[in-house]
Amino acid sequence: MEVLMSNWSDVQSMPESYVFPPDKRPGKHIFPDCKDIPTIDLDKAEGLNRAEIIQQIIKASQEFGFFQVINHGVSENLMEDTISVFQEFFGMPAEYKASFYSNDINQSCRIYSSTLNYHKEDFHYWRDNFTHRCHPLEDHIQSWPEKPPRYREVIGIYCVEVRKFLLRILDLIREGLGLESGYFEDELSKIQLLSVNHHIPCPDPSLTLGMPEHCDPNLISMLHQCAVPGLQVLKDGQWLGVEPQPDAFIVIPGLQLKVISNDLFTSPKHRVITHTKEARTTIGTFLIPSSDVSIEPARALFDTGNPPVYRAFTYKEFFSTFTSKGCDAANALGCFKKKLE
Structure with missing residues (x-):
């Protein structure tokens, strides 16, 4: 059987x-919707309500571990165009997509199915994933697909605008935590990774998952x-x-x-279930620290x-531990907790 299910x-x-x-199956029962998801109106962050918006973000990061943002500065037309371009990409001929196929995490632009351990898995997740780096744009755009023809133009603009948005959210978090100006800039948010999941209609969503349950190991995520x-x-x-x-x-602190935040924030487990009748394409953007930057609770x-x-630890050290622990957040974080004296 063809590995990429989009084929x-x-x-x-x-x-x-x-x-x-x-x-490990999700089963056939109906999952309730999450009520009262914190919704942040980013327009209000630049006015008299700035302090209130900051506190809403801090509270949501503590109690829910995620929140949704409206009036975020990325136009609806750009959002729609971006989804459309990725849907076109996953519909491209198998031979073209195969040129990007790789299970190498160091490959800057790659497509794969299920997880990076596809050929070693006991069972597979119902998804294809397309991932590439996007900051600085000029360092990575030449490795991106040339087809669909609009790909580099639309996705390039989208990546720049989404980075601005996430840095704005991080600055509001910085202010809410009482940290110095520029705390999250440069090395802590140096790498920007775009990760697109594509799920074709699934005959029986009760038997499989579109993505494993996990916590995000990075600094911050946007879905x-x-x-x-x-x-x-x-x-x-x-x-x-x-x-x-x-x-x-959707914004998820990693x-x-x-x-x-010295355990002030939470980072929730999340997963994806499949759909019987419709394909689903979603975009994740992750800001990730550079490998050797020192990470520790803010003083x-x-x-x-x-x-x-x-x-204190480096992100390289953390990520190596995270993957060796089966991407189990609690076990990985436990390796870096200070011992009580």
């Missing part, structure tokens, strides 16, 4: 290699959902659906923000009565 057509039954063990639902977040021990809102972005957030929870 499949009219799938009528579940391939055996995509059927999960019974204890641009299409109209087809599928994103779920684990809250209070229950999986809750995050209904797509066409003009909103594990590095959890560390820097402004601890004192003698509230000591630092974690020791």
